[in-house]
Amino acid sequence: MKRIRLIVAYDGTGYCGWQVQPNGITVEEVINRGLSRLLGEQIRIIGASRTDSGVHALGNVAVFDTNTRIPPKRISYALNQYLPEDIVIVRSEEVPADWHPRYCSSVKTYEYHIFNAGVPDPTRRRNTAFVSYPLQVEDMRRGAEFLKGTHDFASFCNIKTSVEDTVRTIYDLEILVQGLPGGGDWEKGREITIRIRGNGFLYNMVRIIAGTLLRVGRGYYTPEQVKEILEAKSRQAAGVTAPPQGLLLVGIEYRDAACL
């Protein structure tokens, strides 16, 4: 028996999120089905991050156990033949039998992509949140500063969760601005990326941070209010949850030697 780790990329548009559920097709379910067909065994993967409906990933992580003789590094190629084009296995490799994608300490990187322009760009609608109000990026950056470090992020956690410890650490939170094909004027718009690295994220945390920083960018909140929102430790205090299609799980790094 071998334990195999998969690095998984997907366009989440067509899926009801990662985790198997009764209401619709999920990424986990499609991979389970592909693996079971490929290997002739009943496979159930364990994922690191249970992304929401419509959220994308370049580097989610999953594991499963198998008796296959296919060399571990070849499984990704073979499995991709059994998957639709909106799910791609980036890499596969053997890990120790007790390696678990959620019990090992890790650093996750997410990006929240905003298309900020006078009119929407239909070619970007699946991967960005569209905001037609010209955002004050410098204010967003000042507001973001208050979120860096170790804090109780209770204000940035969906209340539909049972997690008790809402303390997390954000190592980096940067806001990047990019022009678009054709130049950088306002009509053509710009893409604003909130890039965030942390040791773990609460349910909807990145999307609530994005929704809160969007309000700072629009002038609803001052940058200093982000500090007050954090201190309030109440979901009521923060901005709305930004829409799912802007969110991208970029990758997960495992840091402990025992977990590499």
Next chain:
Amino acid sequence: MKRIRLIVAYDGTGYCGWQVQPNGITVEEVINRGLSRLLGEQIRIIGASRTDSGVHALGNVAVFDTNTRIPPKRISYALNQYLPEDIVIVRSEEVPADWHPRYCSSVKTYEYHIFNAGVPDPTRRRNTAFVSYPLQVEDMRRGAEFLKGTHDFASFCNIKTSVEDTVRTIYDLEILVQGLPGGGDWEKGREITIRIRGNGFLYNMVRIIAGTLLRVGRGYYTPEQVKEILEAKSRQAAGVTAPPQGLLLVGIEYRDAACL
């Protein structure tokens, strides 16, 4: 009677191209239908560029005549309510009654987007051509130099066309390289953009140029062979037509004072 010009953006994935045709739904048809409903008149737009199935646009141009009392600049907002989310009217404005999007001298800008990485990125599959071979960008740039200027581009024209004059002028042809979310290493890939500006393009010309430069990037052709291909004036000489989803019509500038 007023003549209205529209700037049109679309995600071409779900369409059989721009031009109305019997085999499937087209961008032109959907806009005609939306306009006819909005204005209560039978409208048939005239487009500047009849993009192929699967090709995208940020700035295609179309005109139509109407008796509506809706202010010209407001038509874009109103019409967007009648269109699906993969077609967006960026701008609308009145033009002289004899203004025609194809009879006025113009400069068109296209981009051909390539995702160059070890494995495909599912979130980019609709807007890029995937190439897993590490492309030699400097060779592509050297090959591209031969295409700049005024030439007979017969080698870069789909033979299914009746056009007689195959001389065109390319003002700029640059090849841009961008890292991707998460950094620029090979596993995460890079996006290579062939950006081209010219006074007109033959049927499939940009895609055949892209296909030819891709062969240079892979080492099938030397950069100098691009000059020979151009001089051969035969479609047989050039590379394959690169796939449609990589192509984006960025915009069209009209230059003659009479055509502004």
